Amino acid sequence: MKNALILFSILLFSGSCANGKMKNDNLIHHKVNVRIDVEQSKIKVDNYIDLSGLNLSENEAMQFSLNKNLVIDSCNYTFEKLTSEDSKEWNAYSIKNANPNKKLFIRYAGVIADQKEKLSAPPRHGQSKETSGIVFEKGIYLSGSTAWVPRFNNIPLVTFEIKATLNKEWNVVAQGQEVSNEIINNKRQVVYESSKPTNQIYLLGNKWTKYSIKSGDVDVQAFLINADEALANKYMSATSEYLQMYEKLIGEYPYSKFALVENFWETGYGMPSFTLLGQRVIRMPWIISSSYPHELLHNYWGNSVFVDYDKGNWCEGITTYMADHLLKEMKGQGAEYRQASLQKYSSYVNAENDFPVVEFKSRTTKASSAIGYDKVVMFNHMLRVKYGEEIFLKSYADFYKTNRFKKVSFDEIKASFEKVTGDDLSDYFQQWTKRKGVPEIEVKNLTQEETNGKYKLFFTIVQTQNTAPFCFDLPISIFQKGIGKLVKKTININKQSNNFTFEFDSEIERVEFDPEFDVMRGMDSKEVAVTLSGMLGAQKCTVVLPRENPNVADYQAMANAFKMKQLRLRKQVEIVGDDELETFPSTDYVLVLGEDNKFANKAKIESKLTAGLSREVQESFENNTGSLFYIQSVEEQEIAFMASKDTKQLTRIFMKMGHYGGYSFLGFEGAEGKNTLKGMFPILDSPMIFNLNRTIDLSNYNTAEIKRSLLGEMQ
Known part of the structure; x- marks a missing residue:
């Protein structure tokens, strides 16, 4: 927001x-x-x-x-x-x-x-x-x-x-x-x-109708255009909980009040001591546990510790990390959130639109959002993993105490972390905030050898980007046969190519590199499910219309809307009829429209659509009575398919699909185009996972023992 x-x-x-x-x-x-x-x-x-x-x-x-x-x-x-x-x-x-x-x-x-x-x-x-x-x-x-x-x-x-x-x-x-x-x-x-x-x-x-309660010394208020005591109490109760949480994590709340204020047009603004939310926004069920704490946290980051925009906007990334990411982590979805952040960066940022974090001022494009929000989320997460929850929070508490009502930059964050840790973090901040790009890594020559009952694991980590190597820590998880023991290690990567050897007492069944998505890096296309964001971020996409469909004009209108939206982002969309093509388009991204499209079977690969999905999701595919969208990788192309039983709704539904960029499949039903289906196809062949025993049973391994504690819940 x-x-x-x-x-x-x-x-x-x-x-x-x-x-x-x-x-x-x-x-x-x-x-x-x-x-x-x-x-x-x-x-x-x-x-x-x-x-x-x-x-x-x-x-x-x-x-x-x-x-x-x-x-x-x-x-x-x-x-x-x-x-x-x-x-x-x-x-x-x-x-x-x-x-x-x-x-x-x-x-x-x-x-x-x-x-x-x-x-x-x-x-x-x-x-x-x-x-x-x-x-x-x-x-x-x-x-x-x-x-x-x-x-x-x-x-x-x-x-x-x-x-x-x-x-x-x-x-x-x-x-x-x-x-x-x-x-x-x-x-x-x-x-x-x-x-x-x-x-x-x-x-x-x-x-407005005004509602008010006390949370400690803070006045918690709600100003609603249409009186709704239940809604006001819901928000005020959540405000009290979030205030207590952030005072524990960071320090004393800087103002005497926090008010939820209902606006007459749709906004999601965070001001000092209040947030201004639109009438529809305020009633969206997920807002109170997603965007709302984000706006409250801005009273610490941005509205009391101010941003020196000439040196980069640091506050959106840390606010997102301590609000959006933390709330996902509380639900056990922290790794999925970080995976989505890495995926957005890989989908939207390229050599032409990349820039250092310190040049980010505000979100204007998908690429700028991926840099200023997602990359800074990962920058903060790596600091947390490096030093642990307690040191991470102590450093930000010091940053807050020292810099309230000052205009500051990443330099002051660095100073607080150096003060608390005693480390020189000049290279770390230089690499992640003042340099473009991220490491692209490849695991090569992973083998296992047994000698006299000992098992040696060999592998090489290669940085494949066309720039100087990055220095970072890479977590790995090693699964050992028979004893159900999972070993977690962290290896330091500091060269273009690093060789590693480890010795174990039992056979190794499986090795996972960066299993919790803890490192800011480029993602291989096989490592993540193909999602809508990839198509929206592509420089060129071909849309294939179903010319024999009686409602082809509705599909054409949707395609035109997509083309205009992409043109504003300086991206190309070519629209062609299936009757104009002898062979399938060769572009990296293709959107096939309509069940009766000549190329529908090319886009509909049933084995991939159903592999690993629950029966409930499969039935949602089969029983959809509205609009259905999905995208998958087929023979090194990203092929999307969309069809609707109510084509008059297509354009409106497609224009709001940008809010669902992190999903592989989507379903919409009814006159209002309500989202009823969303999800990601499972990863079947990640280059970061190596199964040395194809019959491994992962249920024998207790992965809970390697999960980190939540912020504020240090062990």
């Missing part, structure tokens, strides 16, 4: 602090009195700005920006409007003779209604709606990108007090703590204060 701090990264700033408290420099305080006219989409603001926290020389000129629709009525300083082409939304101004000992007063007013027409229209599936700021009958959204309060050049660190006045049926939410909320002269007046430095001032409004 998109995080609001990324949407406005330009506001992130320089500052200095010790022990989590700001020094009194480069900091301004706004005292804002805002009157909101929802019907007119208008705000009127009196803003008193304390400049005493700035390093200003007397009579120094200052520059600030303000929304172009806001007109300054009065100011106690002389100011002039500047000519600037930097922003279409903001005007730039200069204040002459700025004096740090004299408060600045500005009164201004105007209409804030960006994207009003689009946001007023009924929601449509797939329609993207964003606004830099709006006040209208559906809700109020004012943020840093609105520039509804002056933004001073190079001085964006602020504290504030806001008094908002509006119709009594409405309420507002901001960062910080609500000081008062009362009806005066038939108007609602709400006061919020934030003594914690922040990079932008949010003010949101709607006709």
